[in-house]
Amino acid sequence: MKWSQLINRFKKGIIYLPLLLVISFPVYSQNINQEMVLQSIIKNILIKDSHHTVVQAQKLEQFLEELNHQTDNEHLVRVQKQFVVLLQSWKKVEALYMAGNINSDMLDVPRYIDVFHSGNENIEKQLNRSLNSDKKIDVLLFKNSTKSINALEYLLFASVNKEQLLDSMKNKNKHRVKMAQYINKVLTQHFLEIEQFYKNDNQFVPNGIKSIEDLVNVLIDSSYKLLTWRVAEPAGLAEKYKGKVSKSRLEYHWSEASFLAIESILHSYKDTFNSEAFMELGDLGMSQGVSDEINSIQKNIENAIIKNQLVIKLMKDQSMPLSQVLISSEYRQLHKSLIRLHNSFYILLIEALGLTSKIIEADGD
Amino acid sequence: MIEIFGFSHELWWEWTGIDYVLNPHKRIFWLFILSSFVIAFLYVLYKKENYNNYFNKSFWFHPSAQLDYQYFILISIIKSLVVFPLMLSVTDTAFYVVQLLNEFLGYHLPFNLNRNAIIFLYTLTLFIIGDFTRYWLHRWFHSSDLLWQFHKVHHSAEVLTPFTFYRVHPIENFLFGLRYALTTGIVTGIFIYCFGARLQVMDVLGVNLFIFLSLILGANLRHSPIYLRYPELVEKWFISPAQHQYHHTPEGARKNYSGVLALWDRLFGSLHVSEEKKLKTFGLLMNENQSNGLSNNNEPSSQSDFNESESYKKLTDLLFKPFNNSFNMMIEKVKL
Numbered sequence: 001m002k003w004s005q006l007i008n009r010f011k012k013g014i015i016y017l018p019l020l021l022v023i024s025f026p027v028y029s030q031n032i033n034q035e036m037v038l039q040s041i042i043k044n045i046l047i048k049d050s051h052h053t054v055v056q057a058q059k060l061e062q063f064l065e066e067l068n069h070q071t072d073n074e075h076l077v078r079v080q081k082q083f084v085v086l087l088q089s090w091k092k093v094e095a096l097y098m099a100g101n102i103n104s105d106m107l108d109v110p111r112y113i114d115v116f117h118s119g120n121e122n123i124e125k126q127l128n129r130s131l132n133s134d135k136k137i138d139v140l141l142f143k144n145s146t147k148s149i150n151a152l153e154y155l156l157f158a159s160v161n162k163e164q165l166l167d168s169m170k171n172k173n174k175h176r177v178k179m180a181q182y183i184n185k186v187l188t189q190h191f192l193e194i195e196q197f198y199k200n201d202n203q204f205v206p207n208g209i210k211s212i213e214d215l216v217n218v219l220i221d222s223s224y225k226l227l228t229w230r231v232a233e234p235a236g237l238a239e240k241y242k243g244k245v246s247k248s249r250l251e252y253h254w255s256e257a258s259f260l261a262i263e264s265i266l267h268s269y270k271d272t273f274n275s276e277a278f279m280e281l282g283d284l285g286m287s288q289g290v291s292d293e294i295n296s297i298q299k300n301i302e303n304a305i306i307k308n309q310l311v312i313k314l315m316k317d318q319s320m321p322l323s324q325v326l327i328s329s330e331y332r333q334l335h336k337s338l339i340r341l342h343n344s345f346y347i348l349l350i351e352a353l354g355l356t357s358k359i360i361e362a363d364g365d
Numbered sequence: 366m367i368e369i370f371g372f373s374h375e376l377w378w379e380w381t382g383i384d385y386v387l388n389p390h391k392r393i394f395w396l397f398i399l400s401s402f403v404i405a406f407l408y409v410l411y412k413k414e415n416y417n418n419y420f421n422k423s424f425w426f427h428p429s430a431q432l433d434y435q436y437f438i439l440i441s442i443i444k445s446l447v448v449f450p451l452m453l454s455v456t457d458t459a460f461y462v463v464q465l466l467n468e469f470l471g472y473h474l475p476f477n478l479n480r481n482a483i484i485f486l487y488t489l490t491l492f493i494i495g496d497f498t499r500y501w502l503h504r505w506f507h508s509s510d511l512l513w514q515f516h517k518v519h520h521s522a523e524v525l526t527p528f529t530f531y532r533v534h535p536i537e538n539f540l541f542g543l544r545y546a547l548t549t550g551i552v553t554g555i556f557i558y559c560f561g562a563r564l565q566v567m568d569v570l571g572v573n574l575f576i577f578l579s580l581i582l583g584a585n586l587r588h589s590p591i592y593l594r595y596p597e598l599v600e601k602w603f604i605s606p607a608q609h610q611y612h613h614t615p616e617g618a619r620k621n622y623s624g625v626l627a628l629w630d631r632l633f634g635s636l637h638v639s640e641e642k643k644l645k646t647f648g649l650l651m652n653e654n655q656s657n658g659l660s661n662n663n664e665p666s667s668q669s670d671f672n673e674s675e676s677y678k679k680l681t682d683l684l685f686k687p688f689n690n691s692f693n694m695m696i697e698k699v700k701l
Contacts, residue, residue, distance in 0.1 A: 209565070210480055210563075212562075213480075213561075213562040213563045213564075213565075214562070214563075215562075216561070216562035217474075217475055217561040217562045217563065220561060220562065221474060221561075224472055228472070239468075343460070343464075346460055346463055346557070347456060347460060349557065349561075349562050349564075350455075350456045350459045350460060350553060350557065351456055353553065353564060353565070353566060354566075354571060355455040355456070355459070355549050355550075355553060355566075365499070365503055365519075365530070365587075365609075365624055
């Protein structure tokens with residue numbers, strides 16, 4: 001073959017090159033719109049939820065002040081209800097806490113707010129000692145754990161009955177109410193800190209794929225804790241407490257708001273994967289070819305919400321005691337649905353890596 | 366999705382082999398063919414050889430090459446309909462590895478390591494471990510009497526074309542696919558356990574960077590008439606096309622099993638660096654008294670050897686002879 005012939009063949013080949021490029025492009029093209037999704041998440045979830053929590057804490061502050069003036073059943077019930085609203089709002093913030101990933105200075109803030117499953121401190125003992133002491137409140141409550149939402153829950157709910165609780169609140173110049181007010185003020189500062197952090201953040205969106213990865217890590221971590229700490233361990237379904245049921249292992253057993261907290265956590269997942277109002281991770285995943293996995297997550301979230309509602313119904317409609325709830329079939333179903341949900345987050349993560357088996361590696365050599 | 370006779374266009378592309386030319390995950394993706402062609406062009410130019418030696422009808426339409434082309438279509442359909450559906454999923458493997466690690470070592474938050482370092486480490490580990498397991502499975506196909514019956518299909522090619530890469534029995538496809546699923550799944554599971562979602566493969570067009578480099582740097586020349594050698598020092602680290610071609614000769618079949626890194630051959634005593642003299646015969650040769658296909662030794666012993674490649678002339682030979690041979694072999698073993 002002569003040179004000129006060979007070069008002519010090359011020229012012909014080059015004509016077909018753009019065509020091949022166009023045809024093969026869809027095989028590896030990606031239509032990613034991370035920026036829009038991240039902007040939407042920080043605006044519609046992170047800032048909105050943290051702001052809502054601040055508002056609820058401020059509302060509780062007002063109700064506590066009123067309780068301090070008029071310590072009766074009506075005002076106590078109002079405070080207790082508001083506490084549960086605050087708790088639910090906080091759970092949404094905690095379930096998707098990204099501030100620690102963005103800035104390590106913010107890493108410990110949730111631990112100051114909520115001490116569930118951290119450390120071996122007996123806050124009940126410490127709080128009881130403080131209730132009987134005449135020292136100044138800020139001196140008494142010097143530990144972070146005694147300024148946590150769990151401590152506040154104890155002060156607002158822990159008692160044999162409501163009369164005794166009201167009596168305790170009236171005692172010693174309303175020391176118990178004042179302690180609750182002090183704790184709520186500290187908590188409000190933390191909530192404000194988180195809200196301000198998100199409002200002033202200029203890294204979450206520009207970090208792009210890193211933020212998406214952090215978000216998935218947070219979701220996997222949160223769903224693990226939801227499944228194991230909040231649901232499996234109280235009912236003795238986790239390896240650590242196999243067969244040993246204990247309602248005191250529930251996250252908010254004094255207020256019996258554990259399942260409302262779980263509902264909030266599940267709703268924060270729903271916001272992240274299946275919101276009709278704004279763009280979220282579900283939309284991003286759909287556009288990146290992992291629609292089956294996204295559908296599975298959405299289905300599992302919905303299913304877990306339904307199973308959790310059945311458990312709540314047991315407590316509300318049938319007034320079933322917590323110890324009975326933990327061994328009910330509805331509770332087991334909730335546990336199973338959370339296993340599926342946690343697993344589906346892992347599956348999404350693996351699928352997103354695009355490790356298909358139909359590749360060169362399946363051929364020999 | 367476009368449907369033709371009730372099947373998606375993607376399936377049709379897979380069955381007709383079109384997908385292989387347009388998909389960067391395939392060895393004969395047009396860009397890799399083009400790059401190999403450019404390297405071959407430069408090689409011939411450098412060696413001052415005649416292009417007709419390589420680009421001629423007698424080579425590209427040799428009966429063995431023609432069989433490669435026909436078999437390529439057939440195996441594409443078989444892989445799509447039989448092999449892939451049976452394949453173990455990488456996702457499932459990785460998932461169960463994460464579950465196992467969580468159960469036995471306990472759940473923990475992802476280790477905090479620089480994101481780029483994790484991605485580089487993951488990409489490199491996938492490549493190195495993948496190449497290592499590939500070496501051992503390939504070697505096993507040669508050392509096991511039973512598996513050799515199936516691998517003979519690949520070695521029966523008398524001329525090497527890029528399509529010879531696909532001249533592989535479905536059983537071999539399945540085992541190589543299984544190896545990939547296990548290797549990639551285990552590595553991915555361990556990395557997810559350690560680093561969570563901060564995982565990504567460094568890729569070009571969706572292909573692992575290191576694999577892409579090996580493919581664009583003339584992987585298709587391994588099965589080609591271009592006797593491209595690397596300097597000896599390089600051949601001790603990376604397998605050259607010439608070294609793989611030596612593996613396709615009857616005398617070299619037990620050498621150079623490696624895919625990309627010659628390191629494995631060097632470590633496990635099967636390395637053969639290329640020599641100046643060009644290779645003449647590819648395919649299977651067998652001693653006359655072993656011509657019933659029951660040999661456990663694929664190395665010839667004399668000039669009077671019988672050319673076993675002659676037994677693989679038809680598509681049916683490539684597909685069914687390995688089953689027949691292995692069945693006879695087992696019967697013989699039972700008799701003994």
